Amino acid sequence: MVEVRLRVNGAEASLDLPPQVSLLDALRERLGLTGTKKGCDQGACGACTVLADGERINSCLALAVQYAGREITTIEGIAGDGPGHPLQRAFVRNDGLQCGYCTSGQICSALGMLAEHGAGMPSAVTEHLCADGLELSDEEIRERMSGNLCRCGAYNGIVDAIREFAAAEAER
Amino acid sequence: MRPFAYLSAPDVATAVRAVADDPGAKFLGGGTNLVDLMRTGIERPDTVVDITSLPLAEVEERPDGGVRIGALVRNGRLAAHPLIRARYPVLSQAVLAGASAQLRNMATVGGNLLQRTRCPYFYDRTAACNKREPGSGCDAIGGFNRSHAVLGVSGSCIAAHPSDMCVALAALDAVVEVESVRGVRRVPLASFHRPPGDTPHVETDLSPDELVTAVELPPSPIAANSRYRKVRDRASYAFALVSVAAALEVRDGAVTGVALALGGVATTPWRAREAERALLGAPATEESFRRAAEAELAPATGLPGNTFKIELARRAVTATLRRLLTEGSPA
Structure with missing residues (x-):
């Protein structure tokens, strides 16, 4: 057992864990934060995506012990207590889901993606790697979100929701 | 676990x-x-x-104009680093072509070098695999081998090397710095990965107790004009069927500098020396590009599932060089 001090959604939690426990299992099984989903458990589907210090990661391939002291944000932290995060509401408005199993991961991933884009990080479809002020086209959204699979195939709605949210944020 | x-x-x-x-x-x-x-x-x-927690997460410019990449630099940070984008665009593009953004935020440069094959028979513990269990055989050779290698293969193993990053590093003459209790040594990327031969479980030049601490990129006059092209079954988030890392310099219509490496088709990141030899001094034309690709792929040996990769690789090499010639650098 190792003592792991996790910071999740702004709260401290001290857990005694075997070192092989993933961050995903620690969140779900020890902290009861079941909003983060277990899909493939091998880093292929993105359902387990959470933010670590604002960066999106696959929590299934992360050992909890490696993330001690990092600021972990899950869908519960994003949603808050009110009517939901504006991006969640955009997903609902745009039919960005059917069964909803991938949605927590999609939303965490999209917030991480928008931060990366805002910081000027290029993607595999970026034409000019050193260009400033990169436009967030649908092609860019799709490429940057390719690590989140949706078996219902709600991709068009997901892209619409992210585009709508990003545009509203840019207005603010 | x-x-x-x-x-x-x-x-x-x-x-x-x-x-x-x-x-x-x-x-x-x-x-x-x-x-x-x-x-x-x-x-x-x-x-x-x-x-x-080791202090190996910096990308630093070296006095000679090259770059030193700490082994713990995350793949996403590497691809986005201004020095890499401007001077080695092929490396930015290769890293961005691999995995997903989440995985790139986690994966380290050292880990990418040591990434193991994605051969499905290697992952299937009920299958015969000489890499996983030496001497057990290879179910891929007579099995579904669409994703497998056509260059550098042996009768023991045809597993393709999965990395995109390493293909760019091969083209860039990268050098891997490793440390152990015996000291520090430098291994050129070209001899870092080992072809399978009779010992496919031995994948690199490293001893088990050696730690990758950095990757050094020498200064390169031609790397600023470089590109990566990846051909795969899906538009994104899939391993390469064929990939090409290429840098090209052309003066007065002739090729004066070239670096080429292939991914997806070989058991190791594959530096295309034969194609480079054919290209240096040749006119920078589609015909030369095609002939160079043919020279490189001449020793390729396909199986029913993956023979298509040989022609696909020829076309990908030709198309990548053509695009570098006509459009130049993506930087």
Whole structure:
């Protein structure tokens, strides 16, 4: 057992864990934060995506012990207590889901993606790697979100929701 | 997952000592490959030495104009780094072509170098695999081998090397810095990965107790005009069927500098020396590009499932060079 001090959604939690426990299992099984989903458990589907210090990661391939002291944000932290995060509401408005199993991961991933884009990080479809002020086209959204699979195939709605949210944020 | 002891190493000396003293110990970086392999029981370390607290996460310009990349630089940071984007665009593009953004945020440069094959028979513990279990045979050779290699193969193994990053590093003449209790040494990328031969379980030049600490990119006059092209079954988030890392310099219509490497088609990141030889001094034309690609692929040996890769690789090489010639750098 190792003592792991996790910071999740702004709260401290001290857990005694075997070192092989993933961050995903620690969140779900020890902290009861079941909003983060277990899909493939091998880093292929993105359902387990959470933010670590604002960066999106696959929590299934992360050992909890490696993330001690990092600021972990899950869908519960994003949603808050009110009517939901504006991006969640955009997903609902745009039919960005059917069964909803991938949605927590999609939303965490999209917030991480928008931060990366805002910081000027290029993607595999970026034409000019050193260009400033990169436009967030649908092609860019799709490429940057390719690590989140949706078996219902709600991709068009997901892209619409992210585009709508990003545009509203840019207005603010 | 099988239980193991965990140690977070505060410095390189502690990390390499811990693994040298314990034959069952393994270094753990971002975990994107090792944790997966531990979960499937293919990797079974008794002790995991976490190296992610080591001070090896910087990208630094060297006095000679080259760049030194710490082994713990995350793949996403590497691709976005201004020095890499401007001077080695092929490396930015190669890294961005691999995995997903989440995985790139986790995966380290050192871990990417040591990434193991994605051959489905290697992952399937009920299948015969000489890489996973030496001497057990190779179910891929007579099986579904669409994703497998056509260059550098042996009768023991046809597993393709999965990395995109390493293909760019091969073209860029990268040098890998490794450290152990015996000291520091430098291994050119060209001899870092080993072809399978009769020992496909031996994948690199490293001893088990050696830690990758950095990758050095020498200054290159031609790397600023470089591109990566990846051909795969899906538009994104899939391993390469064929990939090409290319840098090209043309003066007065003739090729005066070229670096080429192939991914997806070979058992190691494949530096295309034959194609380079054919191109240097030749007119920079579609015909020369095609002929160079043919020279490189001449020794390729396909199986029913993957013979298509040979022509696909010829076309990908030709198309990548053509685009570099007509459009130049993506930087």
